[in-house]
Amino acid sequence: MNLWDTNEIDYAGLGFRCGIEIHQQLDTHQKLFCHCPVGLVEGPANARLFRHMRPTLSEMGEYDGTALMEKKTRKEIIYEILNDRVCTYEMDDTPPFLINQQAVDIGIKLALLFQCKIVDEAHISRKQYLDGSIPTGFQRTTVLGTDGWMPYKDRRITIRQINVEEDACREVSDVGHRIVFRTDRLSTPLVEVITAPDMRNPIEAGEVTKLLAETNRISGLVRRGIGAARQDVNVSITGGDRVEIKGVERIGLIPGLTHFEALRQKSLLELRDELCNRDISLDNFAYNISDATRHLLKTPEFVGHWAVDQGGVIGAICIRGFGGLIGWYVFPERTFADELGGRVRVIACLDKTPNLAHRLNRAALGIPEREWESIGKGLNANTNDALIVTWGPQRDVVTALEEIAARCREAISGVPQETRQVLSNGRYTDFERILPGPDRMYPDTDHPPIPIEMKRVSNARASIPEFPWERRRKLSEAGLSQQLVSQLIVHPRFEIFQKMVEISGDIRWAARLVAETIKHLQRRGFETANLTDKRLLDLAESYREKEFYREGTLDILKVICKRNRKVSEAIDEIIFKITDEEAELIFEDLSDTANLPADPFKQKRYLMGQVMRKYRGAIPGKRLWDKVSAMTSRKDKATSEPRE
Ligand SMILES: [Zn+2]
Known part of the structure; x- marks a missing residue:
């Protein structure tokens, strides 16, 4: 089987399902909850603000999984402040101003284009966002339409919701424990269009996303260009779980990304079955860890030796019963080790890759067999077990080892729910964060509900353009190419x-x-x-x-x-204005032209070129071609007859 070919995979057999969330900036002058202007600015920031994030209990009295994960990363967050782009609202020092009514109107129009029911009253909610990209720690969002649909092939794609919400900051850099955000994009109004998981294969996922984007753009009310639209793509297969590929900017990548995500889930399920065959369960899952620094002190060729030089440590972990499984393929070119490496990179902030060593790569990373064996011996590892080594500042290494154990444990259940980011090859993905739980949404008490009167909806309805699928049908019927x-x-x-x-x-x-x-x-x-x-x-x-x-x-x-x-x-x-008579004279002239190419077709091209160069659009091309054809065929006869 060719894993690169979407035609060779039985997606229906896999139970492939995919839903799309498309986010697109609205073309408003001001931001969503304050009067700051919308637009990105380059150049130095006017000020920098330093923050730490910490999780708070949700209204339900629980910590969200994502919140706990962000706490583990111990990130320092720097905001680059731009005076003419942000005010105290964005920086969480004042409550929101009344929502931007222009944005609400655009949201209603888009919801109508997606044939949604419009809510009677819009309520602002807070969506928890703890990666630092929003200084308040949550995004304000409001549902404007529900239960819409759009035609696709011979069926309907369900549009679950149309929301209007604020954009997050732009990430400038993310190195080690320090992440830098630029605040100009923050709070720019966005529309979020959410479909049901109705797409049955990767090709459909790409096509439907295109149609969604088309519908947004046909309104003429959204921003275009790089960064103005981003897609979150949800994929699952039977027995797998919902995985969200975040922030895909190029729609063309979606078929490949969803195809490989389906394959990744399939191979993680096969790994689960293998663990089950080995009788490894959540109950008997076991591991032990040790400080392996002393084993590699005198191995300067080891790529992780820098950790020791900088006062850090080398840690090792033995996962019982996982022998030979670290190299398990999850993509055609990536293995379970990359799944572990992704967690270590994001959560322990050990982002200098490679960030872990295992049986298959330890020699390439400069760990000699003797040292590897002595590390294993220290952990009582045998051939049934997996041995993994990681390095860096001590606190990070401890976090990393715990994450490796946690990720291995999740392999027993199959596919963990997570959000994943697109790798630079545009084909594969890597871990980004734990998928937020359902508790991440809660009501915002700072902003009153917004009643949406019938009149406002009917005004909006009167001003929306025709549906894109109708426009497409008309133009196709007129004979234009797709x-x-x-x-x-x-x-x-x-x-x-x-x-x-x-x-x-x-x-x-x-x-x-x-x-x-x-x-x-x-x-x-x-x-x-x-x-x-x-x-x-x-x-x-x-x-x-x-x-x-x-x-x-x-x-x-x-x-x-x-x-x-x-x-x-x-x-x-x-254009030279020429009369029909003058045109005839030109044709007469042409027939005298000497040095014509011998080939009749080349002759015609030559003559056409001569006249076109002189008279451009003054003579219709069809007439010219007919005339030249007639002339050259006459000439053919004239030149060929004597030879006979
Ligand atoms: Zn502002």
Whole structure:
């Protein structure tokens, strides 16, 4: 079986399920709960603020698993403050201002585009966020719509919820125990669209995400560009558990990521079965740990020797009955050791990789066999057991060894619930944090409920554009390619495009111009801002009046961009006005041309090129081609006859 090929995997047999949460910034001027302007700023910060996070009991009187995990990391958090982007609200010194009504209106419109029921009254909730990315330790969020759907293939994808919420800080760096955040992005209004786990294979996961993004963008009310949209992708298979791949920015990665996550869960379930065969259970799971520093003191070639030099330690752990399982494959190129390494990296903050040694890599990391055996002997390890070594500051090593034991213990149950981050190859994922429990949401008492009147909803309904799937159907029926259709339906100038079609009567011409030609010119450095809406409409009119032909479009656009000309001026500059009689004379002229290539097709191309260069869009290409074809076939006869 080829593990790289999504066609070779029986996803239905695996019980593959996938749900998407898409987060996209709303195009508002101000933030969600204060009046600070939205937008990122580069350059030095105006101030830096230092904080520690600590978990508090939830309303239910329990600690959340994620909260405890964050406590273990003992992170120091630095916030880079930007005076014109944050106020005391974001920094948790004042309660929220009244919610941004523009954001609520956009949220309602998006909820209607996803065919949701709109709530009568929106309540603000707090969603616990303890990774430091929000200084308050929670995100304010509110549900605006529920129970929506969108068509896909021959079925419906359920949209569970549409929420409006505040964005977190941008992470600048995360090294060791110190994490730095920039606060400009904090509290930017976001829409969160949550689907049911209705996607049955990785291809569907990618396609549906595209459709969700399309629906958001068709509204014209969301921000675009890098970082404006992020997806959380939830994947599970039968017997596995929900794993959330966080913050995927490129939709194109989703099929691969979900495919490999399904395979990872499958192999973790096989590992569980193997442990079961070995009679290892939660009850008899056992391990012991030791300080292995003295065994490696005189081994400077060991990559972890720096820990000793810096006053740290080398720790070892023996997991009973796990012999040979550390190298168990969980992805085509990653093993159970990487699962352990991920936990150690995140929770013990030992982020210099490799951060652990085991039987398979110990030689490559510079631990000689003799030393390895003496470490094992110290722990009474035999061949049935797994031996793992890790190194760093003492406190971190203790945390790391406990995490390794905890992760091995979880392997007995199968797939742990966690959030995972995308690795740089865009294909695999690594541990990010424990999946937050259901208790992470609780009511926010600082903000009053927001009644949503019928009138407000009906106003919103009147102003939403047509559904993207309807727009897609119409354009496809008009004969445009799927690629053009996909570009057009979310195009910011879709309305202008529609008017250009109405005026010119040529949908293909207008479609290519709006979706492709302008982008092409922009890439090549032309000042496309000069192509105003008005000028595009004028161009469509001139085209209808046959003041130029399709072939001249690009040259006219170039003149408008370069010299900021009106459409009529650009046409005058480019197109020689010629009458039919003059055109005939040109064709006559051509027939005299000497040195024509011998090949008839090349002849035609040559002649076309000559005329096009001179007269651009002044003669319709079809007419020119017919004429040149007629001429060259005459010539064929003329030159071939004498030979016979
Ligand atoms: Zn503010």
